[in-house]
Amino acid sequence: MDRLKSLDPPHKGLRNALGKLTLLAGKTDYTSENSVKVLHELGNEVFKLLKDHTYTENTYILAPLEKRNPGFTADYMTDHGEIDKLEQSLQERMLAFNGTQSNDDGHQFYLDLCDFQSAYLEHIDVEDVELEEEMQKHFTDEELMGHQIEIMQAMSFDMLLLWFKYIVPARRPDENAQVLTGFKSSAPAEAYEAVLNVIRKEISESEMNEILSLVK
Secondary structure, rough: OOOOOOHHHHHHHHHHHHHHHHHHHHOOOOOHHHHHHHHHHHHHHHHHHHHHHHHHHHHHHHHHHHHHHHHHHHHHHHHHHHHHHHHHHHHHHHHHHOOOOOOHHHHHHHHHHHHHHHHHHHHHHHHHHHHHHHHHOOHHHHHHHHHHHHHHHHHOOHHHHHHOOOOHHHHHHHHHHHHHHHHHHOOHHHHHHHHHHHHHHHHHOHHHHHHHHHHO
């Protein structure tokens, strides 16, 4: 039986989100206020996810692992600190665009954002192999699921909706159905409907129907 992969959902969601942001940054008209506003809206969502992921990974993945395998997480924590600084710098640069800059200025931002994306994808690729393996070595699937429940319980509903928006299009129908089944059984009906409404905007009708057919 496949082991539970704690990092798979957020990392797939972040790959999706970063891909959308670099795509948009490459075709934004930085001389247009309206065009830049669209970039701000998407960018703020993506940077919000990135910041939240670092916090949740530090708190609910690395901290428990450090107790079981002291010293293993030090490099990951250092990397997260450096990544936070890069994210903050890029977000500040993005928000400084107001439609009066040149497209050459925007192009340089786009290139730097792509460089960040490349480095970030390399970082989470290592985590998906080495860190995931270490988590599975030191925790049972029941314990790993407990970490996931803690994360969801501590998260604001708005943040949870934002994660669903980017994670669901990046995962298989059976994976999404499993999460939705658990959410449906533990959340108020209006909360479940709010999640479905967010998802419907991000995937095709046929994908949505396939997921819902698997939800118990």
